[in-house]
Amino acid sequence: MSPLSPxxxxxxxxxxxxxxxxxxxxxxxxxxxxxxxxxxASGAPFAYxxxxxxxxxxWAWLHELEPDPAEQRASDRAIxxxxxxxxxxxxxxxxxxxxSDWNDxxxxxxxxxxxxxxxxxxxxxxxxxGAPGARALAERVVEWMxxxxxxxxxxxxELWRAPLQRPAATRWSRHAGPHLAKVALxxxxxxxxxxxxxxxxxxxALLERCRLFQCDDGxxxxxxxxxxxxxxxxxxxxxxxxxxxxxxxxxxxxxxxxRGLRWMLAxxxxxxxxxxxxxxxxxxxRGDVRAQAxxxxxxxxxxxxxxxxxxxxxxxxxxxHQLGADAEELAGAFTFHARDRHPRHANFWVTSFALxxxxxxxxxxxxxxxxxxxxxxx
Numbered sequence: 001m002s003p004l005s006p007x008x009x010x011x012x013x014x015x016x017x018x019x020x021x022x023x024x025x026x027x028x029x030x031x032x033x034x035x036x037x038x039x040x041a042s043g044a045p046f047a048y049x050x051x052x053x054x055x056x057x058x059w060a061w062l063h064e065l066e067p068d069p070a071e072q073r074a075s076d077r078a079i080x081x082x083x084x085x086x087x088x089x090x091x092x093x094x095x096x097x098x099x100s101d102w103n104d105x106x107x108x109x110x111x112x113x114x115x116x117x118x119x120x121x122x123x124x125x126x127x128x129x130g131a132p133g134a135r136a137l138a139e140r141v142v143e144w145m146x147x148x149x150x151x152x153x154x155x156x157x158e159l160w161r162a163p164l165q166r167p168a169a170t171r172w173s174r175h176a177g178p179h180l181a182k183v184a185l186x187x188x189x190x191x192x193x194x195x196x197x198x199x200x201x202x203x204x205a206l207l208e209r210c211r212l213f214q215c216d217d218g219x220x221x222x223x224x225x226x227x228x229x230x231x232x233x234x235x236x237x238x239x240x241x242x243x244x245x246x247x248x249x250x251x252x253x254x255x256x257x258x259r260g261l262r263w264m265l266a267x268x269x270x271x272x273x274x275x276x277x278x279x280x281x282x283x284x285x286r287g288d289v290r291a292q293a294x295x296x297x298x299x300x301x302x303x304x305x306x307x308x309x310x311x312x313x314x315x316x317x318x319x320x321h322q323l324g325a326d327a328e329e330l331a332g333a334f335t336f337h338a339r340d341r342h343p344r345h346a347n348f349w350v351t352s353f354a355l356x357x358x359x360x361x362x363x364x365x366x367x368x369x370x371x372x373x374x375x376x377x378x
Contacts, residue, residue: 003066005362007322010332011355012062015055016074019329020348022047022081022098029096031077037330039344045102049085049092050114051349052078056121057378058352060128064376065359067129075125076132082118083137091144091160092118109167109174110160113236115145116183123189124375135194142190142199149187149202154209156180172233175224179233181210181240188247189375200248207244210237211256218263219281231283234264235292239377242299246374261296268293269310272317287321287334290314291353295377298360298369315361318354352378 004012014020022032022044032047033055056078059071085092092114094106122138125131147164148155154176159165169175184203191200213220214237222233238260245254271277271284283289294314321334323344333346334354340347356378363369 004359007319008355008358008362011322011334011351012068012332014330014332014346015058015348015351015355016068016070019346020333020351021074021078029081029098031074031079031081032096033078033348034098035095035349036336036345036347037333038346039327039330041343043098045097045099046104046107047081047096047098048348049082049096050094050111050117051352052082053114053118053121054349054352054378056118056134057124057376058356060121060124061356061376061378063128072129072131079122079125079131079133079137082122083133086137086140086144089160091115091163093160094157108159108161109157110163111157111173112145112148113156113173113180113183115141116180116186119145119186120189120375123186123193127189127193138190139194142186142194142196145183145186149206154180154206169224172222172224172230175222177222177224177233178210178213178220178237179222180236181207181238181244182236184240184244185375185377188243192247192375203244204248204250207241207248207250207253210240211252213237214256214260218259218261220260226280228280228282231264231268231281231289232286232292234260235289235296238264238296239292242296243374243377258300261293261300264293265297265310269313272313285337287318287336287338287347287350288353290318290321291334291350291357294318295353295357295360298357298364299372311361315358318357321350321354 019037022029029047033052034044035048037044059075091110094109094111095104119141122134126134155166156176157174184207187199187203190196219229220234220237222230238257241253241257277284297311320338323330323333325331327344330344330346334351335345336347
């Protein structure tokens with residue numbers, strides 16, 4: 001495997017470094033990954049269990065490409081933090097505030113999506129290198145997920161202090177919408193790694209539910225209070241369906257994923273070229289959306305001749321999100337919005353998605369993208 005380019009090596013270094021993680025061993029949340037850092041702020045505002053799950057998946061994938069002892073240590077500490085958090089609360093709060101001036105309603109909620117992402121990261125670490133404690137915690141996480149997946153009505157979130165008490169679905173992330181398709185990655189990893197056939201069946205049923213949110217043109221309804229679409233959630237739906245199609249050998253999921261991506265790339269390409277957009281659609285200039293669309297476009301081969309060149313456009317736009325050497329301790333990270341430079345804003349999950357997307361772009365240029373393992377998607 002060829003080494004990472006300087007652009008990607010800088011992103012990789014930042015993600016495992018002290019600006020993206022809590023590295024002080026005396027800190028209550030040592031080992032956690034943060035959501036973002038802002039220049040001049042007094043530390044990160046919150047630790048992020050979901051994003052720590054993404055970090056575990058990313059580090060497992062990078063380990064398979066080129067092992068790094070620092071990432072192995074970071075993974076072990078992250079797993080230990082997640083285990084302590086789950087033992088203390090019996091669930092994963094959406095965020096864990098680190099500053100007294102940060103009030104966030106997500107701290108009161110536990111999300112099915114987050115549990116699925118964490119489960120996936122734990123089992124990827126277990127499979128890639130037998131990470132200590134990963135399997136044991138994964139078994140506890142999937143046990144928490146079971147009754148929430150098996151009930152007739154699907155919920156996206158609940159109050160973790162009062163289990164099975166559903167909050168109002170005022171945001172797409174609390175809505176039992178198509179983004180939950182990505183939970184299938186954790187369930188399919190459980191089927192493979194733990195031999196839990198029932199979790200494969202749960203993934204199948206979940207993806208069938210998520211297909212019901214899709215329009216004929218490929219767009220997914222993600223707004224609990226209207227007919228709007230958040231492109232970040234649209235990408236999550238496509239990702240889950242794409243992985244499910246491969247692991248379960250289910251053509252219907254492949255068709256739904258391709259239709260969703262065709263609509264999304266056309267919408268993004270139109271916006272990137274002209275700045276015009278469907279008013280019902282949100283998230284056109286987010287770094288995570290650009291990285292997700294680039295990654296999916298590469299994996300699908302852009303899927304339609306009229307979209308040839310869409311990934312090149314997305315790649316150029318995505319690179320505009322990376323902070324350079326003048327950002328000092330934030331150098332190498334990617335921003336949420338390309339304009340997030342005054343003050344500079346380094347975002348963990350955008351950097352993670354961008355790192356995988358741009359590495360896949362390098363592999364595509366060498367003709368090596370065909371060997372990508374679907375469950376390696378982060």
